[in-house]
Amino acid sequence: xxxxxxxxxxxxxxxxxxxxxxxxxxxxxxxxxxxMVHCDVMxxxxxKNLTFGMPMIKALRKETKLPLxxxxxxxxxxxxxxxxxxxxxxxxxxxxxxxxxxxxxxxIIRGKGVKSGIVFNPDVDIxxxxxxxxxxxxxxxxxxxxxxGGQKFIPQSLDRIKKVKSIFEEMKxxxxxxxxxGINEENAKAVKEAGASILVAGSSVFNSPNPAKTIEILKA
Ligand code: DX5
Ligand code: ZN
Numbered sequence: 419x420x421x422x423x424x425x426x427x428x429x430x431x432x433x434x435x436x437x438x439x440x441x442x443x444x445x446x447x448x449x450x451x452x453x454m455v456h457c458d459v460m461x462x463x464x465x466k467n468l469t470f471g472m473p474m475i476k477a478l479r480k481e482t483k484l485p486l487x488x489x490x491x492x493x494x495x496x497x498x499x500x501x502x503x504x505x506x507x508x509x510x511x512x513x514x515x516x517x518x519x520x521x522x523x524x525x526i527i528r529g530k531g532v533k534s535g536i537v538f539n540p541d542v543d544i545x546x547x548x549x550x551x552x553x554x555x556x557x558x559x560x561x562x563x564x565x566x567g568g569q570k571f572i573p574q575s576l577d578r579i580k581k582v583k584s585i586f587e588e589m590k591x592x593x594x595x596x597x598x599x600g601i602n603e604e605n606a607k608a609v610k611e612a613g614a615s616i617l618v619a620g621s622s623v624f625n626s627p628n629p630a631k632t633i634e635i636l637k638a
Contacts, residue, residue, distance in 0.1 A: 420454070420485040420508050420533065426636075427454065427616045428451075429452065429453060430452045430619055430620065430623040430624070432444060432478075432620075433567040434567050434621045440478060441477075441478070446629070448482055450623070450630040451634065451637075452623070453485075454485040457478065457489065459489065459490050459492060461492035464513065464564075465564055467565055472502055475488060475502055479505060485508035485509060486507050486508050486509070487509045487596075488508075490510065491565065496519065499523060503530045507532060509532060509555075510532060510533070511535035511556070512536065512537060513542075515539075520547070520550055521553055535554050536550055536558070537557075538582075540561075552591070554593060556594045558598055559597050560575070560597075560599050561598060562599030564599075567620040568621045570600050571599065571605050576609065583595065594616050595614045596615075596616035597609045597616070597617060597618065601622060603632060603635045617637075619632070622636075
């Protein structure tokens with residue numbers, strides 16, 4: 419089982435890679451020193467865009483040994499969670515308001531022996547879902563509205579990371595916080611200081627003139 423509790427990890431999002439050459443994208447992530455591969459699954463319902471589903475996860479599984487960090491932006495994720503895991507997901511996160519029974523969904527994920535987590539869009543009330551934290555191996559805080567790569571980081575996200583951190587303290591939980599959306603070399607320090615230790619980065623890595631250096635800076 420993968421370890422997500424050590425140091426700062428970078429999870430480059432292949433949403434920013436060349437969709438016609440995804441195998442090369444994950445190999446690049448490996449070569450550049452990425453710790454895992456962030457896979458953005460969008461269903462055209464929970465979010466406007468459509469990306470890819472289980473077959474892509476299965477195909478990528480054959481191309482890399484890196485953990486696949488699967489972010490489900492889909493309604494009723496419980497319908498597909500087991501299939502995503504069978505296809506090779508190592509981490510499965512979903513948006514709790516999109517689920518009919520988020521606790522059950524989290525239990526399915528953990529029951530299959532992979533890491534579980536819920537994702538907070540910027541307008542979702544964190545307190546409303548804190549009772550689910552005990553079923554989570556990580557919490558993902560969106561720093562843009564889910565649905566599109568290449569957006570600008572929302573500065574108020576720092577307070578939301580701190581808020582999650584304070585709930586952890588209250589509940590005596592020691593799990594990592596992942597942050598996703600608009601993360602770059604400029605804001606990485608602030609998100610780490612706020613309490614995030616897993617940084618998703620799409621465009622800042624894939625559009626960098628030196629992606630390995632960018633990942634190194636994000637991790638530093
Ligand atoms: C947004 C996705 C993000 C996105 C990040 O819906 O969840 O993972 O790919 O891309 P950047 O880093 O370009 O904002
Ligand atoms: Zn994502």
